[in-house]
Amino acid sequence: MPAREDAKDWLIANCTTCGRPFGQEEAWMDNCPVCFKETKGYKLLKGDLAFACLQYEVERLRVAKANPSPVEDGNVERLREELEELAAEAQKVAAELEKSERKRQKMRLRIQELEGEVARLVRETAIRKPPARETAPSLELPFIRKLLLLCHPDKHQNSEISTEVTQWILAQKAKHDR
Numbered sequence: 001m002p003a004r005e006d007a008k009d010w011l012i013a014n015c016t017t018c019g020r021p022f023g024q025e026e027a028w029m030d031n032c033p034v035c036f037k038e039t040k041g042y043k044l045l046k047g048d049l050a051f052a053c054l055q056y057e058v059e060r061l062r063v064a065k066a067n068p069s070p071v072e073d074g075n076v077e078r079l080r081e082e083l084e085e086l087a088a089e090a091q092k093v094a095a096e097l098e099k100s101e102r103k104r105q106k107m108r109l110r111i112q113e114l115e116g117e118v119a120r121l122v123r124e125t126a127i128r129k130p131p132a133r134e135t136a137p138s139l140e141l142p143f144i145r146k147l148l149l150l151c152h153p154d155k156h157q158n159s160e161i162s163t164e165v166t167q168w169i170l171a172q173k174a175k176h177d178r
Contacts, residue, residue, distance in 0.1 A: 020055040
């Protein structure tokens with residue numbers, strides 16, 4: 001057993017090939033015995049495999065020490081508080097989402113109402129055809145502006161009907177401007 005005692009004075013270094021720790025007998029040694037044998041093509045013995053097993057365990061313990069588990073640290077209460085805070089925040093977000101969805105539904109209904117009103121106005125103006133010899137009555141400019149405000153696509157999520165009606169109104173406005 002005296003030879004084993006010599007190893008107490010060795011430095012611990014990290015292998016330049018695998019990065020795992022090994023006992024460095026001499027300063028020029030930069031590979032662990034397992035990597036040294038593998039790079040030279042030597043056969044690995046049971047002792048080498050046992051050494052590799054201990055390297056993996058040392059590496060696991062280093063990682064565990066660097067990244068301690070919150071539960072192992074006794075931070076259960078802190079984790080519970082964090083969990084409660086996150087649950088409360090999730091409830092707030094869910095409530096805001098529900099409120100937003102209700103607003104969106106109201107907006108959809110209002111858009112449908114306005115599209116119906118625009119369609120009605122279009123039908124009414126299409127029904128009112130002038131007598132055969134008379135010219136069509138022109139729309140008043142203030143009324144045209146009101147119609148544009150009412151049915152512009154920007155106010156109706158670029159719906160097809162609002163685009164169509166706005167184009168028609170702009171054509172009427174162009175006729176009025178002549």
